[in-house]
Amino acid sequence: EPEVTQTPSHQVTQMGQEVILRCVPISNHLYFYWYRQILGQKVEFLVSFYNNEISEKSEIFDDQFSVERPDGSNFTLKIRSTKLEDSAMYFCASSDQGARTGELFFGEGSRLTVL
Amino acid sequence: QQPVQSPQAVILREGEDAVINCSSSKALYSVHWYRQKHGEAPVFLMILLKGGEQKGHEKISASFNEKKQQSSLYLTASQLSYSGTYFCGTDSEYGNKLVFGAGTILRVKS
Numbered sequence: 612e613p614e615v616t617q618t619p620s621h622q623v624t625q626m627g628q629e630v631i632l633r634c635v636p637i638s639n640h641l642y643f644y645w646y647r648q649i650l651g652q653k654v655e656f657l658v659s660f661y662n663n664e665i666s667e668k669s670e671i672f673d674d675q676f677s678v679e680r681p682d683g684s685n686f687t688l689k690i691r692s693t694k695l696e697d698s699a700m701y702f703c704a705s706s707d708q709g710a711r712t713g714e715l716f717f718g719e720g721s722r723l724t725v726l
Numbered sequence: 727q728q729p730v731q732s733p734q735a736v737i738l739r740e741g742e743d744a745v746i747n748c749s750s751s752k753a754l755y756s757v758h759w760y761r762q763k764h765g766e767a768p769v770f771l772m773i774l775l776k777g778g779e780q781k782g783h784e785k786i787s788a789s790f791n792e793k794k795q796q797s798s799l800y801l802t803a804s805q806l807s808y809s810g811t812y813f814c815g816t817d818s819e820y821g822n823k824l825v826f827g828a829g830t831i832l833r834v835k836s
Contacts, residue, residue, distance in 0.1 A: 642822065644824070646826075652828075653728075653813070653826055653827065653828045653829055654762070654768060654813060654826045654829075655826075656823055656824065656825050656826070659822045659823055661822060666821075666822040666823070667821060667822055667823040669823075702767055702768070709822050710756075710758070710815075710817045710821070710822055710823065710824035711755055711756055711817045711818075711819070711821060711822060712755075712756060712773070712775060713773070714758075714770040714773060714781070715758070715760075715768075715770065715824060716770070717767035717768050717769070718767060719766070719767050720767055
């Protein structure tokens with residue numbers, strides 16, 4: 612069964628460093644998403660991406676964050692100058708129809724720990 | 727704007743039923759339901775669309791009241807495997823932004 616894969620599964624970084632989280636969506640999907648979940652809390656929307664551009668972003672997704680689809684398969688989330696409060700699980704999701712009408716398939720997540 | 731879920735938590739014995747509610751203050755086009763087990767990714771259960779279409783797992787049932795912007799997830803004859811956190815997510819007609827509620831923790835005991 613096709614699945615969304617994310618790397619790394621866990622990354623530890625020092626405050627102020629840049630981090631890149633990578634995602635390989637399901638191959639025929641065109642809609643991509645990043646979500647964040649701080650331990651024990653809700654799943655927070657960060658950004659959606661379609662047709663090589665951002666569709667929507669939350670107030671959390673400020674200039675510290677950026678997304679990119681550098682090639683035909685990867686979808687990345689870059690976090691510049693990480694802060695302690697960026698420590699969380701980051702989930703990538705993809706969809707063939709988009710969130711309005713279709714299922715989101717989530718990856719297993721990348722746990723980011725900022726020290 | 728985040729949908730509101732209730733209850734925050736529920737404990738059941740195997741075989742009992744539960745209802746989880748989700749409401750929004752804004753007009754909705756779709757409501758999604760996902761279950762997340764501890765340390766795992768959210769898994770899709772069902773989507774309910776404006777107009778009445780539903781897609782999802784056969785053993786799961788849910789309702790969507792478009793006028794009230796409310797949805798309910800019905801878990802019947804619960805099993806131990808139903809334990810987890812249930813999230814509803816909502817999207818508007820012109821959006822591509824699934825926003826999740828705070829979640830409902832469900833624990834099924836034997």
